Amino acid sequence: MSGHGDGWFEHAPCGLVATTPGGDVVDANGVFLTWMGHAREDVVGRPFASLLDAGSRLFYETRHTQVLHLRGSVEEVALTLVTADGTPLPTLVNSARDEQAGLVRMAVFKATERAQYERELLAARRTAETSEQRVRVLQDVSSSFDVSATDEEVAESFAAAARDAFAARDAAVYLTDDDGELQLKGGTNPLAGKVAPVPSLRNAAEVTVVNADEIGDVYPELAAAMRAERLSSITVTPLLSDGRRLGNLACFFARRTDFDAQYFDLQQALGRQASQTLTRVRLQRRLAFLALHDQLTGVANRQLLQLSLDETIAASAAAGEPLAVLFLDVDDFKSINDAFGHASGDMVLFELAARLTASVRVGDLVGRIGGDEFVAICARADAPAAEAIAERILEVTRAPITVAGGVVSASVSVGISLYLPGIDEQPDAQQLLVRADAAMYSSKRTGKNRLTLAHVGG
Structure with a gap:
């Protein structure tokens, strides 16, 4: 870790801290100090553990220190820092020993959004558990849903539960789409397509009962359709979460x-449980997305890129199909930050990530590997296909980007690593990335805003 005069150190997109092997802070960058609200002299020389809350301090001094001693590094440790004004700051910390320098180097990442989702998920789970205890007949209906559950699976399960619990002939779950319209997601509506929806039922604020013998004067078409289908009654239960309509449950x-x-x-309890389960599985899906995607740009993060590249290499080797890995670096990104500020720099990265995603083919994966570096994994792409993809990327990234304070003209340098099964020896993910990275730097040296292609056997 360099001294605090180095720009990259001071303005890295994360907190950087160096400590002695005993845990005393030797240096910290400006980003970390800004987050903490401390001056450098308030931090240097004090134990890093003193910056943590009680629970994190205990974990840091026992488990973190032990694993660091045994393995030499610790990754993605959740620690809560306490800022100068007493505000808790959830973080994820990566630590590694630097034997040569006699230091422990730490990278600190904010995890505020992740922690908020986890709190909401915990609250949703607790509420669902309370409801399950009160309604034993439905106690298992939501417990089977994991992170991969879809809205349709949840809706189908609750439609079946309602049909069985209430001895209904049919049951249907409607969920609200992005336009506020109710869409059938689970079960069956025997009146679908036979009568226009009744607005008062679609927007019911509580459990509503409709009897065919009582609504002839108000809703004659609905009454006729019910009699034709030999239905005596319909009940409609709203699915609500924090006052927001998620959908409706209808029993026939x-x-x-x-x-x-x-x-x-019981109907109200089922409605609450369905709403809580939907909220929970949606939060689970969101947390799973956050774990594998870059929080700034929304593209794949390093972990997802590694997993996907390992799988794609194996699949390419088995099928005998070519594979291209593109390594992209934004040209002169530091000058963009210097001229327009880091917030505008983040906007540029966000926009470039969207353009990169639009430039690759369906099925290709774009990810941010760190800073202003991106990677694209392109299965079944030979040299001409890879170069065509790279040329599209070069073209779309040249278009101006409007930010606060002006217009940015950004470009990227691209390196392509090509694997040809049957010609090249099967590489691992790191070899492909290193070769693509080297090709990208060749593009930088020869003028930037261009591509360079290499292959494993080259």
Whole structure:
């Protein structure tokens, strides 16, 4: 770790800290000090553990230190720092011993958004558990959904649960789409396409019962359709979360008319449970997305790139199909930050990530490997295909980007690493990335804003 005069150190996109092997802070960059609200002299010389809350301090002094001693590095450790004004700051910390310098180097990443999602997920789970205890007949209906559950799977499960629990002939779950319209996601509506939706039922604020014998004067078409389908009653239960409508649960009955207090209590409980389960699985999907995607740009992060590249190499080797890995670096990105500020620099990275994603083919994966460096994994891409993709990327990134304070003219340098099964020896992910990185630097040396191609056997 360099002294604090180095620009890259001071303005890195994360907090950087160096400590002695015993844990005393030797240096910290400006980003870390800004987050913490401390002056450098307030931090240097004090134990890093003193900057943590009680729980994190205990973990840092026991588990973190032990693993660092045994392995030499620790990755993605969740620690909560306490800022100068007492505000907790959730972070993820990577630590590594530098034996030559006699230091421990630490990279600190904010995890505020992730922590908020985890708190919301925990609250949603606790609320769902309370509801399950009160409604034993439905206690297992939401427990089977994991991070891969879709809205359709949840809707189908609750439609089946309602049909069984209430002895309904049919049940249907409608969920609200992005335009605020209700769409059938699970179960069956025997009246679908036979009668226009009734607005008062679609927007019901509580459990509503409709009896065919009682609505003829108000809704004659609905009453006629119900009689034609031999339905005596319909109940509609709103699915709500924090006052926001997620959708509706509808139950259709051939004979039942004895809707008592117990029925309404159970129907309301099922509606709450369905809403809580939907909220939970959506939060789980969001957390899973955050774990594998860059929080600034939304493209794949280093972990997802590594997993995908390992799988793609194996698949390419098995199928005998070519594979191209593109390594991209924004030209003179530091000058953009210097001229327009880091917030504008982040906007440029966000826009370039969107353009890169639009430039590759369907099925290709774009990710941010760090800083202003991106990677694209392009399966079944030979040299001409890879060069065509790279040329599109070069073209779209040249277009001006409007930011606060002006217009940025950005470009990228591209390096392509090509693997040809049957000609090249099968590489590992690191070899492909290193070769693509080297090709990218060749593009930098020969004028930037261009591509350079290499292959494993080259």
